[in-house]
Amino acid sequence: MTLDRTPTRAHPTDRRAPRPPLLVTADPALREELQRLAAAAGVTPQVAADPLTALRSWTRAALVLVGGDLAAPLADLAPERRDGVHVLAWGTADHELFRAAVALGAEDVSELPRSEGWVVEALTDIGEAGRPRGLVVGVVGGSGGAGATTLACALGQVAGRTGDAVVVDCDPLGPGVDRVLGLDRTAGFRWDALCQTTGRLSARALREALPRRRGVGVLSWYAGTPASLQPFAVREALSACRRGHDTVLVDLPRTDDPVVAEVVARCDVVLVVAVPTVAGVxxxxxxxxxxxxxxxxxxxxxGRAVDPREVAASAGAPVLAVVPHQRGLGEAVDLGLGPVRSPRSPLSRWCAELLERLRDPAVVPALPVSQPAGDPGRAA
Ligand SMILES: Nc1ncnc2c1ncn2[C@@H]1O[C@H](COP(=O)(O)OP(=O)(O)OP(=O)(O)O)[C@@H](O)[C@H]1O
Ligand SMILES: [Mg+2]
Structure with a gap:
């Protein structure tokens, strides 16, 4: 797929320039084509036109793209095994090339020009290589109108102050997280476009293509269009969001189906927002x-109407926190400011504290995950 690459502002999590990729080819046409694709990805590669030169940068390069012309001679030198080696052929790859790719320990053999999109995405993702995988927090209402979408968006706003955050809308019947965060008029990718794409999504390209403000992006649907979750798009988008963001908030629907089950299984933790009434609990x-x-x-x-210990006992799950009721929240959302209007508000401080606790390995692994028979369990 092709994503528009709009320039983004510097952010606290911006890292040092990534190590360059290595292109290994003596074929001028292939070299030119790969340099063009690298330019599209915004990286400057090192080029080795012979196997010996390639060996010098072999282990240090962020990614190695080996042209079909030099795959066999390079394999003869038995370079050290490493991740991120890909063999590229013009047209159809033959058996000999596959044999050389295996000898090199390459991850795959791709054919150009068919795999151009994939090559750009792989090159685009180089900068993401050092990023620890993001925390994925699912938020679901324990009952209708409990405050789940609001909480997902508020946590996204606060997480966006110190890192890259994204709120992923998985509730086709909700108001739209872009609407709640005041990003509904901001251009960018929506589920509608992602559902048309196939292949691996680049983490950086997706992050830069989503509507975004002050460190928080949104993945939602266009307002007023019929919405649904496509398993392939959801899988790819969540994986790319996790690779390209420090925090991923998922607004989950209260309905259940196999796609929702898969999304939940990809969450590090699921927050169930409960209204402390008999019916709510x-x-x-x-x-x-x-x-x-x-x-x-x-x-x-x-709400604080019932003792959290009683709620935990009735619901059979621990109570992690009580969300403060924020005055003027509805008005802030109507104004397009999102639920967190000011960093000094009680809701903002509470969200920062909750995120810190969710990042604490002592808190999340301590939460129960039972394994009922027949359940698909957690995805890798
Ligand atoms: N912490 C809060 N302080 C004040 N108002 C809140 C708070 N959380 C939610 N609300 C208000 O409660 C209402 C319902 O919130 P929200 O839409 O987030 O709930 P939900 O659980 O996502 O609902 P749904 O079942 O429709 O998905 C909204 O009007 C929202 O402004
Ligand atoms: Mg909701």
């Missing part, structure tokens, strides 16, 4: 039971 208990076994599940209460 009873419904939240069902939601917790539904997702238990797919991901660690914990409750966040919206």
């Amino acid at each position: 009873a419904a939240a208990a069902r939601v917790c039971a539904r997702h238990r076994g797919r991901a660690p599940v914990t409750l966040v209460l919206h």
Whole structure:
């Protein structure tokens, strides 16, 4: 797929320039083509026109693209095994080339020009290589209108202040997280476009293509269009979001189907927002039971009407926190400012504290993940 690459502002998590990729080819046409693709990805490669020169940068390069013309002579030198080696052929790759690729320990053999898009994405992702995988937090309402979408967006705004954050809308019947964050009029990629694409998504290209403001991006649908989750798009988008962001907030629907089950299984933790009333806790208990076994599940209460210990006992899940009721929240959302209007607001400080706890390995692994029979379990 091709994504527009709009320039983005410097952000606190911007890292040092990545190590360059290495192109190994003596074929001028292939070299020119790969340099063109590298330019499209915004990287400047090192070029080795013979196997011995290639060996000098072999281990240091962020990624190695070996032209079909030099794959066999390079394999004869038995370079050290390393990740990120790809063999590229013009037209159809023959058996000899596959044999050389195996000898080199290459991950794959791709044919040009068919694989151009893939090559650009692989080169674009070089800068993401050192990023630790992002924290994925699912948020679901224990009952209707409990405050799940608001919480996902508020956590996204606060996480976006210190790193790259994204709020992924997985509720086709919700208001749209772009609407809640005031990004509904901002140009950028939506699910609608992603559902048309095939192949691996580049983490950086996706991050830069999403509507974004102050460190938080959104993946949502165009307003007013019929929306649904496509398994392939969801899988690729979540993986790219996790690779390209420090924090991923997923607004989960209260309905359940195999796609939702898969999304939940990809979350590091699922927050069930419960209203502390008899009916609210009873419904939240069902939601917790539904997702238990797919991901660690914990409750966040919206209100203090009932003792959190009683809620935990009734719902069968621990209560992690009680979300403060933020005055003027609806107005801030209506103004397009998102639920967190000011970094000094109680909701903002509470979100920062909650994110810190969710990043604490002592908190999340301590949350229960049972494995009921027949459940698909957690995805890799
Ligand atoms: N912490 C909060 N402080 C004040 N108002 C809040 C808070 N959280 C949510 N709200 C308000 O509660 C209402 C419902 O919130 P929200 O849409 O986030 O709930 P939901 O659980 O996502 O609902 P749905 O079941 O439709 O998905 C909204 O009007 C929102 O402004
Ligand atoms: Mg919602």
